[in-house]
Amino acid sequence: MPRLFGTDGVRGLANxxxxxxxxxxxxxxxxxxxxxxxxxxxxxxxAVIGRDTRISGDFxxxxxxxxxxxxxxxxxxxxxxxxxxxxxxxxxxxxDLGVVISASHNPMPxxxxxxxARGGFKLEDAIExxxxxxxxxxxxxxxxxxxxxxxxxxxxxxxxYIDHLVAATGRPLEGLRIAIDCANGAxxxxxxxxxxxxxxxxxxxxxxxxxxxxxxxxxxxxPEQLQAVTVASGAALGVAFDGDADxxxxxxxxxxxxxxxxxxxxxxxxxxxxxxxxDDTLVVTVMSNLGLLLAMRDAGIRTVQTAVGxxxxxxxxxxxxxxxxxxxxxxxxxSEHATTGDGLLTALLLAARVVETGRSLADLAAFVxxxxxxxVNVPDVDRSRAGTDEGVQxxxxxxxxxxxxxxxxxxxxxxTEPLVRVMVEAATQAxxxxxxxxxxxxxxxxxxxx
Numbered sequence: 001m002p003r004l005f006g007t008d009g010v011r012g013l014a015n016x017x018x019x020x021x022x023x024x025x026x027x028x029x030x031x032x033x034x035x036x037x038x039x040x041x042x043x044x045x046x047a048v049i050g051r052d053t054r055i056s057g058d059f060x061x062x063x064x065x066x067x068x069x070x071x072x073x074x075x076x077x078x079x080x081x082x083x084x085x086x087x088x089x090x091x092x093x094x095x096d097l098g099v100v101i102s103a104s105h106n107p108m109p110x111x112x113x114x115x116x117a118r119g120g121f122k123l124e125d126a127i128e129x130x131x132x133x134x135x136x137x138x139x140x141x142x143x144x145x146x147x148x149x150x151x152x153x154x155x156x157x158x159x160x161y162i163d164h165l166v167a168a169t170g171r172p173l174e175g176l177r178i179a180i181d182c183a184n185g186a187x188x189x190x191x192x193x194x195x196x197x198x199x200x201x202x203x204x205x206x207x208x209x210x211x212x213x214x215x216x217x218x219x220x221x222x223p224e225q226l227q228a229v230t231v232a233s234g235a236a237l238g239v240a241f242d243g244d245a246d247x248x249x250x251x252x253x254x255x256x257x258x259x260x261x262x263x264x265x266x267x268x269x270x271x272x273x274x275x276x277x278x279d280d281t282l283v284v285t286v287m288s289n290l291g292l293l294l295a296m297r298d299a300g301i302r303t304v305q306t307a308v309g310x311x312x313x314x315x316x317x318x319x320x321x322x323x324x325x326x327x328x329x330x331x332x333x334x335s336e337h338a339t340t341g342d343g344l345l346t347a348l349l350l351a352a353r354v355v356e357t358g359r360s361l362a363d364l365a366a367f368v369x370x371x372x373x374x375x376v377n378v379p380d381v382d383r384s385r386a387g388t389d390e391g392v393q394x395x396x397x398x399x400x401x402x403x404x405x406x407x408x409x410x411x412x413x414x415x416t417e418p419l420v421r422v423m424v425e426a427a428t429q430a431x432x433x434x435x436x437x438x439x440x441x442x443x444x445x446x447x448x449x450x
Contacts, residue, residue: 005128007309009114014056020063027067029134034097045073050081051101052186052244055211056111060101069148078157082186082245084342085161091120102244120339122311165194168337169348173200179235181226182207183219185243203233214243227255237361239347247330248343252362260330261292265368270353283316283325290425295368310341372429374436376422381447383413386420395442
């Protein structure tokens, strides 16, 4: 059977893949695994639960709460709150685990469940495996006074998170107009409040969630509305969040996209300038554009690359003691302030850099020149041999030699499908297209299942 947990929790179609029964079982199993040694002696274990704005979040949050309390855990339900807000509460308040009900940037019919351990960090693979193994197993259920209680505390949770964000900004944003796209998701109330309390003049779109319109042609995966509104409103910059607000992409005053790679470049140079970039190192994934890596090299900043997924970025950051890392998609982690990707924090830090320097975002980001990038999916192949087949490896080596220092090749087998992704970056679009298609043909011929 495939592994239940993916790169970011358990995710799928709500009420089919992600059912109330599964949520109930996961709540009880997570309680048994995560609170076995976590809660201080004499205190009942505690959990905090937040969600995004999907209609399915109501029944799934209720089921998770039922599972946790049935295992003797007291639950604080904070309602709609960004994923990084739940992580912050898990890290800074006296709770033993956090739970978020969200499918992030996925369409509304999907939903998901992800956990944070005490301290606010996402779970390691071994812990997720232990939770999965506990599903459906027999266990000694508490009775009487041993079961948990549920309380609601959304207002205090919102206030705690907003205060944290404003404090992390580091400087007032007076005089700066920012357009924000809240994706009709978890940032809809929090983001405008936080940015306004930081002093910004805020233009808001897609902040009217109805349970059905989350990520619907809006937010970080559909920035077209934000681009238009930023230009029309005369904003200095715009930022777009995804459904649970753990990622952020930006646009400059002309409406041009400033993606996660460029945002990391801007923040990394700012951190280095202040002496806050530990070991002058930025952590990125293998999908970050070569243009970022070259720009960082020229700026005297080392890059460490990880597998795709912000959890792997964070693992490398914690292992090396690094201060900044993230993904091209806009998951940015600033470890001085957060334990996970935080779109709102990213937006505030980026805006503060614009105010601090007096330069436009376009000017700040211009030194990260994105190289043309092509991604070709090759289906119906034996993905397990992508890294070992001699013919494929010879073709990759020849392509890398041909591209030289101004290009690169990456083959990524899918984790769930008989598919290999061929990614090529090159100095020109024509070169990228040619090399990617040639490699795809080799993969298809050497690894095809037909």
